[in-house]
Structure formats: structure tokens, C-alpha cells
Amino acid sequence: MSRKLEIQTAAQRLFKKHGYAVASMRDIASEMDMEAASLYNHIESKEEILYNICFGLANKLNNAIEEVNDIYFNSEEKLRMAVKFHIETLCEDLDAAYVFVHDWKYLTGQALKDFKASRDMYENGIRTIVEGGEKEGLFEENNKGFATLTILSSLNWIVEWYKTEGRLSPKEIAEKLSDFILTGLKKEKL
Amino acid sequence: MSRKLEIQTAAQRLFKKHGYAVASMRDIASEMDMEAASLYNHIESKEEILYNICFGLANKLNNAIEEVNDIYFNSEEKLRMAVKFHIETLCEDLDAAYVFVHDWKYLTGQALKDFKASRDMYENGIRTIVEGGEKEGLFEENNKGFATLTILSSLNWIVEWYKTEGRLSPKEIAEKLSDFILTGLKKEKL
DNA sequence: CCTACCGATCGGTAGG
DNA sequence: CCTACCGATCGGTAGG
Numbered sequence: 001m002s003r004k005l006e007i008q009t010a011a012q013r014l015f016k017k018h019g020y021a022v023a024s025m026r027d028i029a030s031e032m033d034m035e036a037a038s039l040y041n042h043i044e045s046k047e048e049i050l051y052n053i054c055f056g057l058a059n060k061l062n063n064a065i066e067e068v069n070d071i072y073f074n075s076e077e078k079l080r081m082a083v084k085f086h087i088e089t090l091c092e093d094l095d096a097a098y099v100f101v102h103d104w105k106y107l108t109g110q111a112l113k114d115f116k117a118s119r120d121m122y123e124n125g126i127r128t129i130v131e132g133g134e135k136e137g138l139f140e141e142n143n144k145g146f147a148t149l150t151i152l153s154s155l156n157w158i159v160e161w162y163k164t165e166g167r168l169s170p171k172e173i174a175e176k177l178s179d180f181i182l183t184g185l186k187k188e189k190l
Numbered sequence: 191m192s193r194k195l196e197i198q199t200a201a202q203r204l205f206k207k208h209g210y211a212v213a214s215m216r217d218i219a220s221e222m223d224m225e226a227a228s229l230y231n232h233i234e235s236k237e238e239i240l241y242n243i244c245f246g247l248a249n250k251l252n253n254a255i256e257e258v259n260d261i262y263f264n265s266e267e268k269l270r271m272a273v274k275f276h277i278e279t280l281c282e283d284l285d286a287a288y289v290f291v292h293d294w295k296y297l298t299g300q301a302l303k304d305f306k307a308s309r310d311m312y313e314n315g316i317r318t319i320v321e322g323g324e325k326e327g328l329f330e331e332n333n334k335g336f337a338t339l340t341i342l343s344s345l346n347w348i349v350e351w352y353k354t355e356g357r358l359s360p361k362e363i364a365e366k367l368s369d370f371i372l373t374g375l376k377k378e379k380l
Numbered sequence: 381c382c383t384a385c386c387g388a389t390c391g392g393t394a395g396g
Numbered sequence: 397c398c399t400a401c402c403g404a405t406c407g408g409t410a411g412g
Contacts, residue, residue, distance in 0.1 A: 019295070021211040025407060037408080038381045046407065102292070105209070146358075146366055153347030154340045161339055168336075176336055184374025215391060227392080228397045236391065382412085389406070396398085 004042045007032060011049045012095040020050055020103040050103060051111055057100040058118040060089055065125030075133035076182060079151075082129060083181070084174040086155045091162055091170035098159045126151055151181055194232045197222060201239045202285040210240055210293040240293060241301055247290040248308040250279055255315030265323035266372060269341075272319060273371070274364040276345045281352055281360035288349045316341055341371055 001009070010031040014023040025046055029036040043049060064085040072078045090097035104115050127148045133139035139147070154177060168176070191199070200221040204213040215236055219226040233239060254275040262268045280287035294305050317338045323329035329337070344367060358366070 019209070019211055021209055022296075024405075026405085035382060036406095037383080037410095040408070041381070106212075143366060143370075146363075147370070149347065149351055150344045150367065150370055153350075154343045157339065157343030157347065160343075173336075176333060177340065180333075180337070180340055180374065182374055184370065184372055214389075216389085225398060226390095227394095227399080230392070231397070384410090386409075387406105390404080391402105393402075394400090 007039060007042055008049060008052060009095075012053055012093075012099050015050070015053070015103055016095045016098040020099065020106045047106075047108065047111070050099070050106060053096050053099045054104045054107060054115055055118070057089065057093075057096060058115060058122070061086060062118060062122055062125070064089070065122055069125060069128055075129055075136050075138050078129045078132065079181065080174075080178045082126065083151075083155065083178045084171065087158060087174040087177065088170045090156075090158055091164075091173075094159065094162060094164070101156050101159050123148060123152065154181070197229060197232055198239060198242060199285075202243055202283075202289050205240070205243070205293055206285045206288040210289065210296045237296075237298065237301070240289070240296060243286050243289045244294045244297060244305055245308070247279065247283075247286060248305060248312070251276060252308060252312055252315070254279070255312055259315060259318055265319055265326050265328050268319045268322065269371065270364075270368045272316065273341075273345065273368045274361065277348060277364040277367065278360045280346075280348055281354075281363075284349065284352060284354070291346050291349050313338060313342065344371070 007028065011023070011028045014027050014031065017023070018027070024036075025039055026036045029039055032039070065082055068078050068081045068085065072081055090100075104119075105112075107115050127144055130139060130144050130147050130151070134141050134144065158173065162170075162173070197218065201213070201218045204217050204221065207213070208217070214226075215229055216226045219229050222229070255272055258268050258271045258275065262271055280290075294309075295302075297305055317334055320329060320334050320337050320341070324331050324334065348363065352360075352363070
């Protein structure tokens with residue numbers, strides 16, 4: 001692992017633990033057994049680290065949702081694949097995922113604008129799937145926006161509680177979550 | 191409105207906008223057209239403000255979930271009432287709600303411990319409802335913990351996107367969310 | 381990768 | 397409610 005990547009890894013652990021604003025360059029340096037000033041031989045700024053975390057995940061997720069919308073025909077299948085990929089991606093690197101969900105707002109200037117645009121694109125990708133489901137008669141109609149937000153909320157909330165040593169694997173969580181979204185808790189229709 | 195409450199209100203606006211760690215006492219003072227030092231005639235510390243925001247909401251929600259579990263008989267009714275109260279409470283004061291969901295982790299010492307305990311109690315309240323629903327044969331079995339987390343995620347996510355001037359009232363959102371949780375998106379059973 | 385250091389800003393106090 | 401100020405800490409730079 002390159003020194004830069006080691007810094008990234010140490011940093012995202014501390015960003016998750018204390019928050020981006022509170023975790024200091026000196027904290028990160030201390031984890032790396034070096035002085036804060038030395039970090040700048042490998043990185044440009046504190047924000048560069050945040051940038052790499054946030055856009056690393058944003059790009060991965062956006063590529064995936066595009067692919068899912070291209071490849072699969074059936075809306076249920078599309079939703080299941082999107083959920084699976086989202087959960088697996090977040091669980092692959094929980095520290096980065098937590099920071100991605102919480103601390104993107106500390107990006108500034110153009111980076112912040114770009115991130116918001118990227119997030120809107122992803123939201124649109126999910127909305128497209130829900131719309132497709134409505135047209136197929138698979139989903140209830142007239143709650144696109146609402147359903148989209150509810151789906152995203154349950155997808156991202158996983159960074160709050162998922163533990164690597166837990167009972168359920170990311171794949172199993174994705175399946176349960178898809179079932180939940182597609183049929184809900186109730187056995188019969190109201 | 192008392193001076194202390196005015197400070198609280200200004201503070202939670204800024205905590206939501208910039209995050210607790212980043213918003214400074216000088217920022218709050220500036221909003222109040224006074225000097226930072228003068229704030230301390232009304233409050234003890236920055237953390238006291240955070241404490242009041244977090245426990246104000248935590249206590250309100252915990253009282254409500256207890257009441258719901260006491261009063262109502264049917265699990266579906268219980269869930270609908272809990273969702274309604276949760277959404278309405280968060281939407282009543284969106285700034286405070288946002289801080290409550292995001293910035294409680296900046297509490298320290300005993301306050302942090304107490305908050306976590308309070309949050310666990312609320313989670314247990316929701317779990318109790320889901321368990322009741324299982325026993326009544328209303329909900330699928332064997333996904334208590336999972337369902338509880340998914341419900342809480344969609345309840346709290348509302349602080350991310352709700353706007354006072356939006357199309358849906360809190361009551362309407364609560365109804366849609368309850369429907370979503372109880373029956374899901376799909377028209378027929380898989 | 382280090383020592384030494386910069387200007388800025390932080391939460392908070394003293395004293396009036 | 398203010399002026400004046402404290403010690404601590406911040407992200408980052410200079411120079412080696």
C-alpha cells in the first residue's frame with residue numbers, strides 16, 4: 001500500500017470516529033507515527049483526502065446504477081441489483097462509506113457543487129427504476145419521489161449500524177432489504 | 191421568547207447549516223448581534239446548547255413511544271401512531287431535528303452515555319411494536335432487528351430532505367411512510 | 381521526513 | 397452586555 005493510501009486509510013478511520021471537522025491533521029499524523037507537516041509530502045490538503053473518499057464512492061455508485069439501468073430489463077431485477085451493489089459497496093469499506101454519507105458537506109467550492117450534482121444523478125438513477133416499476137404495474141403509482149427517498153434512506157442508514165462481525169453478510173442484507181422494499185412487512189394487502 | 195431560547199434557536203440553525211463542531215460561539219453571537227463573551231451570561235457552555243437540543247427531542251420521542259405502547263392495542267395502529275408522532279415531532283422543529291440526528295455524537299462524558307441509553311430505549315420501543323405485529327401474524331417473522339433498523343432509518347432520513355414549503359404535510363408523509371412500511375411498494379405478493 | 385514556526389481561530393474567563 | 401485577553405489548537409509553510 002502506498003504511503004498516500006495509508007494516510008487515506010488512517011484519515012477515514014478518524015473522520016468516521018470524530019467527524020471530519022474535529023479530526024485534525026495532527027491526529028492523522030500521530031496514527032502514522034509522523035509529524036503533521038510530513039503529511040504534506042504525500043497530500044495537498046486535508047480537503048484532498050475528503051475529496052478522494054467522497055468521489056471514490058460517488059463514482060463507483062454512479063457507474064453501477066447506470067450499468068444496472070442499461071443491462072437489466074425487469075424493474076424488480078433492476079432494483080434488486082441496485083440495492084445489492086449499493087450495500088456491498090458501502091460495506092466493502094465502512095469507514096469510507098460513513099464519511100461519504102456524513103461529511104461530504106465539508107467539501108467546498110467546485111468540489112461541493114460537483115458532489116451534489118453526482119448525488120442528484122444517483123437519485124435520478126433510482127427514480128428511473130421506480131418509474132419503470134410503475135409502468136410495468138409492479139409498484140404503486142404516484143409516489144415516485146417519496147419511494148425514491150425512502151429507498152435511499154434505508155440504503156444509506158446501513159453505515160450507522162453495520163458491523164463486519166455481524167450475523168448477516170452484505171449480500172443477505174441486500175436481499176432482505178430488497179424484499180422489504182418490494183413487499184413490505186405485511187403478509188397480506190391491507 | 192427568552193434570551194436563552196433565542197440563543198438556542200439561532201444556534202441550532204447554525205449547527206444544522208455548518209455542523210456543531212464548525213459553527214462557533216462567535217457565529218452564534220454575530221447572529222444575535224452581540225459579542226461571543228456575552229452569550230455566557232445566558233448559557234453555561236456550547237455543549238449545554240447541544241444538550242438541550244438533543245435531550246429535548248429524545249425525551250419527547252421516548253415519552254411518545256411509551257404512551258403508544260401503553261394505549262393502543264393493535265400493532266398496526268401502534269406503528270401508525272408511532273410513525274405519525276415521530277415525523278410530526280421532527281418536522282415541528284427541523285433545525286433541532288437535524289442536529290438531534292447528526293450531532294449528538296459531539297456530546298461528551300455522562301451526557302453522551304445518557305443519550306445513547308435513551309436512543310437504545312427508543313429503538314426498543316419500536317422493536318416491541320414489530321414483535322407484537324409478529325405475534326399477531328401481521329408481520330413476517332424473524333426479521334425484528336432488521337425491520338426495526340429499516341423503520342428507524344426511513345423515519346430519521348426525513349431531516350435530510352423535508353422542506354416546510356413542500357407538497358406533503360408531515361401528517362401525509364407519516365401516512366405514506368406507514369403504508370410503505372406496512373405493505374411496501376409492490377401491488378401483489380411475490 | 382523533521383524542526384520551527386505562521387496567522388487565524390477556537391471556547392471561555394476576568395473584570396467592569 | 398462589553399473590552400480585553402487567555403491558553404490551546406488549527407491547517408499549512410519554509411527550509412533543510
